[in-house]
Amino acid sequence: MINSVDFTNKDQSYKTVFFETFGCQMNKLDAELSLGLLQEEGYKIVDKVDEADVILFNTCSVRQHAEDKVYSHLGALKTLKKRHPEVIVGVLGCMAQKDGEAIFKRMPHVDLVCGTRMFSRLPEMLLKIRNHGSHVLAIDEDQIVNVKRAVTYRPNFYQAFVTVMRGCDNYCSYCIVPYVRGREISRTIADVKEEVQSLVSNGCKEVTLLGQNINSYGKGLGGNVTLGDLLSELNDVEGLDRIRFVTSHPADISHDLIRTISHLEKVCEYLHMPAQSGSDEVLKRMRRGYTAGYYRDLISYTRELISHITVASDFIVGFPGETEEDFQKTVRLMEDIRFQNCFIFKYSPRTGTKAAELKDDVPDEIKRERNIKLLGLQKRISLEENTKMIGKEVDVLVEGASKSDPNRFSGRTRQNHIVVFNGSQELVGKLVDVVVHEVTDLTLFGKLTSCI
Numbered sequence: 395m396i397n398s399v400d401f402t403n404k405d406q407s408y409k410t411v412f413f414e415t416f417g418c419q420m421n422k423l424d425a426e427l428s429l430g431l432l433q434e435e436g437y438k439i440v441d442k443v444d445e446a447d448v449i450l451f452n453t454c455s456v457r458q459h460a461e462d463k464v465y466s467h468l469g470a471l472k473t474l475k476k477r478h479p480e481v482i483v484g485v486l487g488c489m490a491q492k493d494g495e496a497i498f499k500r501m502p503h504v505d506l507v508c509g510t511r512m513f514s515r516l517p518e519m520l521l522k523i524r525n526h527g528s529h530v531l532a533i534d535e536d537q538i539v540n541v542k543r544a545v546t547y548r549p550n551f552y553q554a555f556v557t558v559m560r561g562c563d564n565y566c567s568y569c570i571v572p573y574v575r576g577r578e579i580s581r582t583i584a585d586v587k588e589e590v591q592s593l594v595s596n597g598c599k600e601v602t603l604l605g606q607n608i609n610s611y612g613k614g615l616g617g618n619v620t621l622g623d624l625l626s627e628l629n630d631v632e633g634l635d636r637i638r639f640v641t642s643h644p645a646d647i648s649h650d651l652i653r654t655i656s657h658l659e660k661v662c663e664y665l666h667m668p669a670q671s672g673s674d675e676v677l678k679r680m681r682r683g684y685t686a687g688y689y690r691d692l693i694s695y696t697r698e699l700i701s702h703i704t705v706a707s708d709f710i711v712g713f714p715g716e717t718e719e720d721f722q723k724t725v726r727l728m729e730d731i732r733f734q735n736c737f738i739f740k741y742s743p744r745t746g747t748k749a750a751e752l753k754d755d756v757p758d759e760i761k762r763e764r765n766i767k768l769l770g771l772q773k774r775i776s777l778e779e780n781t782k783m784i785g786k787e788v789d790v791l792v793e794g795a796s797k798s799d800p801n802r803f804s805g806r807t808r809q810n811h812i813v814v815f816n817g818s819q820e821l822v823g824k825l826v827d828v829v830v831h832e833v834t835d836l837t838l839f840g841k842l843t844s845c846i
């Protein structure tokens with residue numbers, strides 16, 4: 395644990411940091427917050443390890459592959475660290491929380507292991523290592539993270555992610571998140587609103603609220619505060635055009651919330667709500683707390699109230715005991731709901747979770763086959779749904795030059811479609827109307843009609 399040390403004597407000699415992030419959007423935002431803090435301390439961000447005084451990996455534990463990659467990156471730094479022992483090497487985030495001290499044993503050249511709820515103290519930890527030459531292990535679980543954000547540091551000027559809660563109390567049987575991110579803790583509406591207002595004063599037009607289980611927002615705050623209350627407050631923020639929120643859990647999202655968002659004009663018509671499987675047997679073993687029928691009814695209810703909403707999902711194939719019949723139920727769910735897009739993962743056990751106690755009995759080859767089948771099906775559905783958009787006018791928040799064609803511009807609709815169109819630099823950050831004339835499964839292509 396981090397000890398009490400006098401950090402007032404600021405050291406100006408460590409000034410460059412290399413920072414690599416793995417994993418989910420929450421991790422990317424933690425990276426943004428950490429880099430904001432470090433920049434305020436005078437650090438310059440560099441993109442090469444050999445130019446850095448401090449090398450930090452912000453890690454993910456959701457899949458073994460992500461952890462292996464970090465250990466391999468750390469291993470590759472042994473020689474550099476031998477030549478330059480003054481360089482600080484640190485591991486942050488989920489893997490740091492999960493493996494703790496074991497990281498020092500496996501990689502003795504690592505100086506810092508900083509868990510998921512301690513990164514707001516990053517500058518002082520680096521100073522402690524520098525001044526005292528000691529390893530720092532900081533994995534307290536009950537530290538509440540309410541990071542004062544440097545609003546001027548964010549990758550996209552017009553869009554920002556905002557953490558509204560951390561942790562998860564659901565304990566789905568396959569998921570490591572509750573063990574590495576801890577129990578659910580929500581920020582107050584006042585805190586979140588203040589952050590959003592300062593982002594908007596700094597030019598931001600769209601915010602995406604983040605929470606591992608965002609429909610539980612408000613639990614523990616007292617007074618029955620809900621996500622609907624937060625969204626209603628933010629809907630009144632002047633100058634803000636759009637609000638999104640992820641990730642929704644089918645068992646926790648309420649009809650009340652759906653009714654509320656159907657009346658809030660700034661909340662975008664897009665729901666990321668992972669179904670994970672179409673088989674009730676598998677859902678039960680996953681401890682998801684709903685059935686496929688419940689999921690279908692929820693989507694019907696949502697579409698009744700918000701007809702043009704798009705829905706995205708995650709699926710896991712090859713979960714322990716998943717039969718061909720179970721898999722076909724997932725295929726049917728996908729065909730019936732017609733998701734806008736889906737993230738599809740092959741199951742791999744994570745030590746410490748309940749599912750890791752089950753026999754991982756679906757052969758890898760079958761997992762791969764099912765993964766390919768679902769990806770193909772989703773590609774077909776996405777293309778068919780996008781084709782229906784041809785000839786329609788869509789409103790787009792312009793994000794910048796298109797990655798595939800720098801002569802064109804790209805942005806997103808409220809329903810989260812990516813749109814590429816003719817445009818100009820001065821449209822970036824503005825809402826424009828575009829008529830769609832061509833599509834792929836991933837992108838709509840169109841022509842600008844007006845700027846709002």
Ligand code: SF4
Nearest residue numbers: 562564565566569571
């Ligand atoms: S809801 Fe389930 S899958 Fe999502 S973070 Fe919590 S435990 Fe993991």
